[in-house]
Amino acid sequence: MKLQSAYIYFVEGSTVAKADIEDVKAKFTRYIDMTTKTGEQLGWSYAEAAFPYTLEERTEGKGSWFLLKGKDPSMYKAIVVGVGSAEVNGQEKHYIQISLPESATHGDKNKANEYCRYLAKDYKAELHLFNKRIQYFQPRKP
Numbered sequence: 001m002k003l004q005s006a007y008i009y010f011v012e013g014s015t016v017a018k019a020d021i022e023d024v025k026a027k028f029t030r031y032i033d034m035t036t037k038t039g040e041q042l043g044w045s046y047a048e049a050a051f052p053y054t055l056e057e058r059t060e061g062k063g064s065w066f067l068l069k070g071k072d073p074s075m076y077k078a079i080v081v082g083v084g085s086a087e088v089n090g091q092e093k094h095y096i097q098i099s100l101p102e103s104a105t106h107g108d109k110n111k112a113n114e115y116c117r118y119l120a121k122d123y124k125a126e127l128h129l130f131n132k133r134i135q136y137f138q139p140r141k142p
Helices: 021-042 046-050 106-123
Strands: 004-009 053-056 065-070 078-088 091-100 126-128 134-136
Touching (some): 004 106, 021 046, 021 065, 021 106, 078 106, 091 106, 106 126
Antiparallel strands (some): 004 091, 004 126, 053 065, 065 078, 078 091, 126 134
16 A cells, blocks of 8 residues: 545635644644543543544654554554645645555554544535545535
8 A cells, every 4th residue: 555645625615724733733632632521421431442543743744744653553553644735726725634654554544534524524624535535524605
């Protein structure tokens, strides 16, 4: 499996025009808090199952990407989360990129899809999944 990426594009109707890496880290922190509280209500450690990663920031990626490193290497290896922009039709289009390295497991891909949907829904953005399908979470005119 080669490097695969999913993109969350900020479009008209999104909650923000662009996000920096600190915003994205804050969304993951919120996700961890929400799953921890859900687990407390259910009486089991749901947070461990929902987010089986540690968030690591490498010096070479400071300000542009971070790594979600699996706590159990037999089930989860790594997911790379970054931000960027590209010029499309003369306009700058900002995005969040979620990538799976070659060493990623099926568990990583499932979790990456889950996190992509969470972020896209929260930002009301356009999600381009790993399988090239597109999901729209922004409000659309009827």
